[in-house]
Amino acid sequence: MSSVAEGRITGSPVTSVTVGVLRTEDDVLIEAVYEPCTSGESDTAIVIAHGFTGSAGRPSVRRAARVFAGHAAVVTFSFRGHGGSGGRSTVGDREVLDLAAAVAWARSLGHRRVVTAGFSMGGSVALRHAALYGAVGAAHAVGFPPHAQAHGGHNGAHTDAVAAVSAPARWYYRGTPPMRRVHWVVTRPLGRLVGRYGFGTRIHHEEWDPVPLSPVEAVPLIAPTPLLIVHGHRDPYFPLDHPRMLAAAGPSELWLEPGMGHAENAADDALLDRLARWLVRA
Template identity: 70%
Template sequence: MSSVSEGRFRSSSVPLITPGPLRTALRTDDGIRIEAVYEPCTAGAGAAAGTSFDGTAIVVAHGFTGSVDRPAVRRAAGVFARRAAVVTFSFRGHGGSGGRSTVGDREVLDLAAAVEWARALGHRRVVTVGFSMGGSVVLRHGALYAGRATEKARGVVEREGRVGARAEAHADAVVAVSAPARWYYRGTAPMRRLHWMVTRPVGRLVGRYGFRTRIARDDWDPVPLPPVEAAGLIAPAPLLIVHGDRDPYFPLDHPRMLAEAAGDGAELWLERGMGHAENAADESLLTRIGDWAAAP
């Protein structure tokens, strides 16, 4: 991972003293340019002075068709920043980032670059929080970049070609919100519409011009590690699974499958009345997630 300066914001591999956001461009291991924003924690005197670089950082992974500047992502970042420093970024093919979306496959490299940046800024503890597609990405990232990988996890890393995955890109805890448990799910109308957008040429045009999301044409090869398998490989890092009981995309069997696969290593919150992902996460829920993430 390398950082590239952008505009009036500086990028650096050493701790900085800054009273406000730091915007930069990151380079992924496969060469994609990713826009990212760092926001210091707003709680306490140390954060007010812009010197809170050694504690927890929360890295936020948005859902499909989102971006670093979408209102729901900015709202989540603002709530999380009351508890910890926050890194937000746009996945490839989204917002101002380069490349094309692979809808959860190579996006794991984007997240790894953002986590590395947080650690390069001096944060000793990094927690990933992903919504929907971002939820599937934080699960896979948690398995593939495990700080203390099990033998089974190391085998998966080799299978996915992530043998060079660096320890500094690992997450110390993982939060998956509204995440799918399995790929190719078409059991709800919103997911059938999403598959049409991803797999059809006219759908990809709708994604590009209607949702500002550039989608790759190629099928997955190989098919990435399913989220339900990844959930079982994240331990000993803590895992929190959050899902709404009115999610129109993924019914409750998805979070339950994830929690069952993770076993004792996971905590499951089923939220009454909640819909899907960052757009449905209210301030109360975001505050509770922030509290969980910031707890040592």
């Protein structure tokens, strides 16, 4: 995982906006943006992992970055197949390598603590990343994408705390109309065309082989890293059994938010502020 090109807007990397192009372990180029803390120097950086069809430039991601920057430095990036990043989306599998590259980049810019906040698909990726790049996951190397089998928590790619917002607990869930539409986009040729030209998301045509470690299987491997699970009572994609399954699977803190819908679009500034405070203090 390395930064292969970057452009800075005045000053040093830790005091200015920095645009980076990161190379993942499986050789995919990922666009990323570093923004310093707006309230002064911070030894913590928050890495935001967006949801499916999102990107570093989406308004909801920019809003989250703005709120988080009041408490810590922020790294935003686009998952493979999204935004200006290369490759094709694997809908949560190899995306763990993208997040690992962004975390390692944040550490390379001088931050002692790097924490992750994932939304929806990004939440499932954040859970798997915390498990697979932590002490337990590195020892077992269960569910790693093949290129990452040997790396574990090396190269500064581990997280010091993780928050998963609106994340699924298990794969292949089709219990709600929105999730049935997502599966159509991902699994059908016409759906992938809609994803590409309608949502700007390039989706890989191959099925998972092997099936990656599920979010609920990842949770027991995360401790002792602090874990926060956040979910809305009105989430139209994943009902409340998903966060409850995640919270029951291992040490964690659970916030069930009345009136909240799904992911970064539904997280208001007050929730984002609380989330940032938790990540900085965890």
